[in-house]
Amino acid sequence: MRILFILLLVPFLGFSQINTYNISFEDAVHHEANIRVTFPDLDSDKLSVRMSRTSPGRYALHEFAKNVYGVTATSGKGDTLEISRPDPYSWEIAGHDGTVNLEYTLFANRADGTYSQIDESHAHLNIPATFMYAETLQDRPVEVTFDTRQFPKWRVATQLKHEHGNTYSAPNLYYFMDSPTEVSDHELREFELDGQTINFSLHGPTTKEEFDEYFEKVKSIVGQQKAVYGELPKFDFGEYIFIACYLPHASGDGMEHRNSTILTSSRPLGEGGMERNIGTVAHEFFHAWNVERIRPQDLKPFDFTEANMSGLLWFAEGFTSYYTPLTLVRGGIITSEAYAEGLNGTFNYVWNSPGREYFNPIEMSYQAPFVDAATSVDPVNRENTFISYYSYGSMLGLALDLQLRQKGQNLDDFMKLIWKEYGKQEKPYTLQSLDSSLAQYAGKDFAREYFSKYIYDSKMPDYEGLFKTVGIKIERTSENPFFGATVRKTEEGFVITGNPRKNTPAYKARLAEGDKIISVNGTNLDSDDSWEDEFAKHKAGDILNLEIERFGKNMKRSVKLEKDPAYTISIDDNAGKKAVKARKEWLEAK
Structure with a gap:
């Protein structure tokens, strides 16, 4: 989560003004929870409560109020109170005696980093998706009890402070909302490092040896x-x-929080999760520094009522994404060869995207409220206008690291500097302060060139030259033909799904999403593999004469295939000693 909170170390449970929550799971089979809240010692005549519209770590709106119903309220004496609805997200309660007891039902059936899921296997709770709150009481301590009488084997995994039994506490609303909780029959491991305890709870089918x-x-x-x-x-x-939920009915996700991270996947460890889930662990833990404490100023404080926007996600998310596989190779979890191979997808996505014609990394970051698990029904043109700030920033982080290494410096030491100047002090940073810090570390000319070319503009670094310095080769050797649009077999036949990318053969031929391809060079596409079979007969430079159907009308289009623009990145087995040494210094364990 991206919030600054106060009162954290105050012994607050002696404070009389504590908002208390109780959640129970009598109807878990139908994905329902019963939630009761008490707001005591109220000064105003009316109390407004609401469900959050956002979730810590996400940047879009999610409208959690849609899953709340059966709302009732009583006074401290038990009298029924009047409830009105001033907007879709709020409930206004009048006529109380200084105490409001609120009760409602929550429906929850998605286990990931944003939503909640309640069933007979667990209660996977993202706090903003679960609990109402009173914005005017945000500085009050919170106490929450997880009633597991229906499931006596369930235990609680959370960053909330344990008080007694299944009762936990938070110093204020911000910390409470930032504390995802898994209530289940999970396994637990822990180890000590530098006087602190690192815990890992795992809910899902696994053996002791696998865990x-x-x-x-x-x-x-x-x-x-x-x-x-x-x-x-x-x-x-x-x-x-780490709160891991690796269940077949979970949705893949990872979400960082101040002292925890939620990890969800439909792949248990014994079914591919051992290899495929570990990258999310690396990404989310890096956020314990970069985002949670090294935090952009435009994300402070976190807003639970509106989408949060930042132009710094290329650094916050992107540089974290750069360190994700780098951590794995340094930790001996993947090989250097696997690391180099893993660069291919991200590099080609960023390098070949037409989106750089429209937005630089700052402006790509501004798109987060529209792409970060956001929901809409109208089509968009993101194939041509958007590059994920995760991927874009990852490639910029890679370039910066290799550029610095040519100067005898490195990105690790720059991140240390940012940590000491901003993260350790929990002082928010701006785009200008990042620029200044790079100038301080690597020199004004270096910083000016990096920011002017790659951040304020959308030019691309000289990756071929940079890779050569660390014994990595990048080459475009494929002779495969390139079409420029995705064609999939549907019930209607072979259809172009997604917008053709700008300036590709399909785009130049004026093909569009939804076009049904009937034939290729006079051959009808009748079998399930006929598009692939026909395409495999051709090479770059060949012409595909297509008969297509669009809006119920047949028409013809000619497509001149081009050479696949994708590059291949790999370890250079013939690299010189200097480059091999530099690669080892870059990728070896620290």
Whole structure:
């Protein structure tokens, strides 16, 4: 989560003005929870409560109020109180005696980093998706009890402070909303590092041996990321917890929070999750520094009523994405060859995207409220206008690291500097302060060139030259033909799905999303593999004469195939000793 909170270390449970929550799961089979809240010692005549519209770590609107119903309120004496609805997200309660007891039903059936899921296997709770709150009482301490009488084997995994039994507390609303919680029959591992406890709770089918192996990888990640910054953050209450839910009916996701991260996947460890889930662990833990404490000023404080917008996600999310696979190779979890191979998809996506014609990395970051798990029904043209700030920033982080290494410096030390200047002090940074910090570290001319070319503009670094310095080769050797649009078999036949990318063969031929391809060079596409079979007969430079159907009318289009623009990145086995040494210094364990 991206919030600044206060009163954290105050012994607040002696405070009389505590908002108390109770959640129980009598009808878990129907994905419902019963929630009761007490707001005591109220000064105003009316109390307004609401559901959040956003979630810490996300940038879009989610409208959690849609899953709340059966709302009732009583006074401290038990009298029924009048409830009105001033807007779709709020409930206004009048006529109380200084206390409001609120009760409602929540429907929840999506396990990821944004939503909640309640069923007979667990209660996976993202707090903003679960609990109403009173904005005017945001500085009050919070106490929450998870009633598990229906499921006596369930235990609680959360960054909230444990008080007793299944009762936990938060110093204020911000910390409460930032504390995802998994209530289930989960397994737990822990280790100590620098006087703090790192916990890992795992809910899902696994063997002891699988969990032990996975946990060793987690420990390696924590150690390698600590080495980047030189120290762990000071976690509140001296603990950090990974909350993993690897169930077939979970949705893949990862979401960072101040002292925890939520990890969800439909792949259990024994079914591919061992390899495929570990990258999310690396990404989210790096956020314990970069985003949670090294935090953009335009994300402070976090807004639970509107979408949050920042122009710095290329650094906050993108540089974190750069360090994700780098952590894995440094930790011995993947090989150098696998690391180099893994660069291919991200590099080609960024390099070949027409989106750089429209937006630089700052403006790509501004798109987050529209793409970060946002929901809409109208079509968009993101194939041509958008590059994920995760991917874009990752490639810019890679370039910056390799550029600095040519100067005898490196990105690790720059991140240490940012940590000391901003993160450790929890002082928010701006785009200008990042620019100034790079100038301080690498020189004004270096910083001016990097920011003017690649951040304020959307030019691309000389990756071929940079890769050569660390014994990585990048080449465009494929002779495969390139079409420029995705064609999929549907019930209607072979259809172009998604907008053709600008300036590709399909785009130049004026093909469009939804076009049904009937024939290629006079051959009808009748079998399930006929598009692939026909396409495989051709090479770059060949002409595909297509008969297509659009809006119920048949028409002809000619497409001149081009050479596949994708590059291949790999370890250069013939690199010189200097480059091999530089590669080792870059990728070896720290």
